[in-house]
Amino acid sequence: xQELYVDSGVPLVSLAPMTTLRLGxxxxxxxxxxxxxxxxxxxxxxxxxxxxxxxxxxxSNLVIADEGFEGTVLHIATSGFSLSGTSLELAAGxxxxxxxxxxxxxxxxxxxxxxxxxxxxxxxxxxxxGAYGQEVSSTLTEVVAYDRQxxxxxxxxxxxxxxxxRHSRFKADPARHVVLRVRFELEDAEGLSAPIKYPETARxxxxxxxxRVPAATAREAVLRxxxxxxxxxxxxxxxxxxxxxxxxxPILDDAEFAAFVDRVTERLGPEVAPPAFPAGEGRTKTSAAxxxxxxxxxxxxxxxxxxxxTKHTLALTNRGSxxxxxxxxxAREVREGVRAAFGVTLTNEPVMVGCTx
Numbered sequence: 001x002q003e004l005y006v007d008s009g010v011p012l013v014s015l016a017p018m019t020t021l022r023l024g025x026x027x028x029x030x031x032x033x034x035x036x037x038x039x040x041x042x043x044x045x046x047x048x049x050x051x052x053x054x055x056x057x058x059x060s061n062l063v064i065a066d067e068g069f070e071g072t073v074l075h076i077a078t079s080g081f082s083l084s085g086t087s088l089e090l091a092a093g094x095x096x097x098x099x100x101x102x103x104x105x106x107x108x109x110x111x112x113x114x115x116x117x118x119x120x121x122x123x124x125x126x127x128x129x130g131a132y133g134q135e136v137s138s139t140l141t142e143v144v145a146y147d148r149q150x151x152x153x154x155x156x157x158x159x160x161x162x163x164x165x166r167h168s169r170f171k172a173d174p175a176r177h178v179v180l181r182v183r184f185e186l187e188d189a190e191g192l193s194a195p196i197k198y199p200e201t202a203r204x205x206x207x208x209x210x211x212r213v214p215a216a217t218a219r220e221a222v223l224r225x226x227x228x229x230x231x232x233x234x235x236x237x238x239x240x241x242x243x244x245x246x247x248x249x250p251i252l253d254d255a256e257f258a259a260f261v262d263r264v265t266e267r268l269g270p271e272v273a274p275p276a277f278p279a280g281e282g283r284t285k286t287s288a289a290x291x292x293x294x295x296x297x298x299x300x301x302x303x304x305x306x307x308x309x310t311k312h313t314l315a316l317t318n319r320g321s322x323x324x325x326x327x328x329x330x331a332r333e334v335r336e337g338v339r340a341a342f343g344v345t346l347t348n349e350p351v352m353v354g355c356t357x
Contacts, residue, residue: 015068018075019059020118020233021243023324024353025068027054032075036091036180039076040146040153043178046072047148054353055178057093058119061127061243065354066324076122080181083108087141088184092122096129104215108186109194110139113201115219116226118233118244122179126170127349128163132222133197137163144181145170153180165279166248166349174351193218200225230311242315243350246331247288250344257284263342268294288346289314295341297334306330324355331357 015024033039046053052071056062080091081099083106090099100115113132114124123129124136125143143156154177162169170177187194192212196202202209204221226232230239252260257276264274279285292313293299301308305322307330309315316330335346335357348357 013073015056015064015073018056019062019064019243020241021063021318021327022241023066023318023322023327024062024064025066025324027068027073028070029072030075031072032077034077034079034093036078036153039074039078039092039178039180042072042074043146043148044151046074057122058095060117060119061123061350063243063324063327063348063350063352063355067354069354076120078180086186086188088186090121090182090184092120092179092181094121096121096124100219103186104219107188107191107215109189109192109212109215110134110184110186111136112193112215112219113196113198113222116223116232121182125161125163125168125179125182126174127166128168128171130166132201132225134194135163137161137168139184139186140182141185142183143170143177143179144183145177145179147177149176165251165285189215191215228311230309230315230317238319239309239311239315239317241318241320242309245288245314245349246316247292247314247335247346248349249285249288250291250346251279251283251285252344254282254284256344257286260286260342260344264294267341286344291338291342291344291346292334295334295338297337302330304330308334328355328357 013027013030015027016022031042033042054069054073056073057076076093078091078093081094081102082089086108088103096119097116099121100111104112113134117129117131125140129136140158143161145154147154191214193215195210195212196207197209201221204225205213207213223232231244234240264272275287275290277285297308299308299313300310304326305319306326307317307319309317316327339345
């Protein structure tokens with residue numbers, strides 16, 4: 001376990017390079033843990049001393065204040081990839097995209113359309129990461145975590161994780177559990193993918209929804225789609241200096257959706273129908289990207305160092321010299337513009353540390 005402290009009042013470590021946005025101020029203390037035991041030791045030490053604790057692994061879903069974090073920052077750098085038949089176990093610190101590639105190389109299906117998503121394996125159940133028709137909750141069987149309340153290591157089943165759209169019990173109560181390991185049950189479909197669900201993926205692959213293709217082909221198609229939207233990390237491309245999708249797709253009840261459609265008609269005309277996807281009884285999901293674009297915030301929008309990606313309206317990016325304050329100002333402008341145009345309030349997807357939207 002490695003530790004770095006403030007030296008004579010001067011912070012040694014900036015948190016910005018530890019996030020995909022390259023934003024965030026200094027850490028008062030940084031602890032890097034490479035084993036589960038070291039993770040638990042660092043968490044217990046912080047809890048025992050009443051020290052604020054921030055946990056970072058891949059840093060792909062964080063917006064950290066310019067002032068940094070006054071407390072202990074725990075960097076989870078554990079490693080471990082174990083595949084037994086179709087059962088997969090990943091240490092929390094494992095690179096998620098690399099793990100997906102290895103399961104595809106092994107001829108297994110179930111997470112191939114989650115390729116290219118930045119960050120660590122341990123973060124995936126927290127957000128119930130999903131893309132291109134797949135969600136982590138569809139194949140995840142168990143999460144091994146340290147329970148800060150009971151001070152024990154626990155194993156939670158899929159049902160106990162409380163998964164829903166971009167949500168879980170870990171996100172609902174972020175101070176309780178620290179994810180140590182995640183377990184999945186994949187499918188041996190003789191090298192083929194899971195049935196293709198997402199229309200855009202099916203169109204690119206030239207197949208119908210429900211068809212299967214070689215898992216490697218599905219993964220490669222998703223990587224191309226993500227790269228075209230600036231959603232695959234590239235240090236030289238500022239369109240990838242983001243936290244991915246900054247806003248979640250709104251889910252509206254029947255009354256809210258009817259009012260939304262009325263606003264769309266008023267603004268865009270009766271011939272325009274907004275995106276609509278079933279999201280459970282009496283609930284409809286619409287597209288945050290569509291809302292942002294139709295409210296006038298097109299690709300590349302902005303004049304300062306924080307701008308909307310030139311490739312995707314859902315990504316708010318750091319063009320190289322932005323501050324967190326710059327990013328939040330842009331996010332608020334977009335959120336308020338969408339609310340004024342369509343009566344829908346967007347919700348941020350990244351976790352805010354020391355700042356609010």
